[in-house]
Amino acid sequence: MVISMEKNTKILIGAFTLLLVIFTAFFISELLQRVPPNDISVTGNTAGNLNNNGLYAESNGKVYFSNAYDNGCLYSMNADETDLIKLTSSPVNSINVGGKHLYFYMDSSSGGKGLGYVIRTYGVYRTRLNGKGIECLDRSASITMQLVGDYIYYQHYNNKEFTKLYKVKTDKSENIKVSDSIINPAACYNGVIYFNGTDKDHYLYALDTRTDTITTVFEGNLWYPAYQYGYIYYMDVSSDYRLCRYSLTDNAVEVLTNDRVDTFNVGENCIYYQRNSATEPALMRMGLDGSNPEVVAMGNYEKINLTSNYAYFNAFNEPTPVYRTPVNGSISVSAFAAAENAAAQNAR
Known part of the structure; x- marks a missing residue:
């Protein structure tokens, strides 16, 4: 009888321990999947980066980027280009980072190889900063997306509605159409998205994400x-796409350059832009007020993305090599060798 009671006690203790382990594992799993709320002022990337495909995003000294040397797969690294780590096996763009998570558009159709690429996977995705816990928030085509507080505002595309503005909550609990208009959500500050009209005019509009109301x-x-x-900062359509800036305080316009501009990116201290010219096309850099324009590289370049340390770009329609120069200070253009080396090591 004593032996039987001891045996039953051991069985009960074992069952209790097993249940405790299962509960703990479940609790940890739920904790890891939980998406903490963000303040309304949190944005996932700069307008300049997102308007140049959103290939780089930076937060807390870490840069998350689409590695062109590895079919555009998502990597992370320190801002000084050390400690490169591969996070996804499919190409990404429109990268956003906020809190403990990354958000991006992923499409396996443009890269990768093997059985996993027979079936196309695409959509708006979320993952933890280490690339773990990946989850699709909306399996639809998206052009540009911006994290604003607890929502991803994105250009949702399908063959029936074409391009509409949607928002999906970061924990996937809501997915709502915001507007039938074609709205680029890239430019955002303190919960307000600034965008140009496309339907009947090219005015500057503001969408307050607290109420999703639009004003001119x-x-x-x-x-x-x-x-x-x-x-x-904007390209002036009426004056051959020259670069200007409009003061939200003074309601005044300043012309920054009379060059025709193909694309641009505004950083903390300077502006990078591609000068359109039949005879002297060049990637240019100037101050935020248009002062001290200088040539970064002669030729036609695109996908200008800025981090705290470097400006990254590539020749038009040539994804590699990727070039970079210190974003501030003296210009010194060189290839992004760290990304190429990391891709080669991951291919072994």
Whole structure:
């Protein structure tokens, strides 16, 4: 009888221990999957980066980037280009980072090999900063997306509705159409998305994400607005796409360059832009007020993405090599060798 009672006690203790282990594992799993709330002021990337495919995003000294040397797969690294780690096996763009998570558009159709690429996977995805716990938030085509607080605002595309503005909550609990208009959500500051009209005009509009209401800001003729320090930087459609800025405080316009601009990116201290010219096309850099313009590289370049340390870009329609130069200070263009080396090591 004593032996039987001892045996039953051991069985009960074992069962209790097993249940405790299962409960603990479940609790940890749920904790890891939980998406903490963000303040409304949190944005996932800069307008300049997102308007240049959103290939780089930076947070807390870490840069998350689409490695062109590895079919555009997602990598992380320190801002000084050390400690490169591969996070996904499919190409990504429109990278956003906020809190403990990354958000991006992933499409396996443009890269990769093997059985896993027979079936196309694409959509708006979320993952933890280490690339673990990947989850699809919306399996649809998306052009540009921006994290605003607890929502991803994104250009949702399908063959029936074409391009509409949607938002999906970061924990996937809500997915809502915001507008039937074609709205680029890239430029955002303190919960307000600034965008240019596309339907009947090219005015500057503001979408307050607290209420999803839209107001007219400036009746100009602009394209690709980007917010920085109280100004909206933009390409002036009515004047051969020259670069200007509009003061939200003074309601005044300043012309920054009379060069025709193909694409641009506004950083903390300077602007990078591609000068369109039949005879002297060049990647240019100048101050935020248009001062001290200088040539970064002669030729035609695209996908200008900025981090705290470097400006990254590539020749038009040539994904590699990827070039970079210190974002501030003296210009010194060289290849992004660390990314190429990391891709080669991962291919072994």
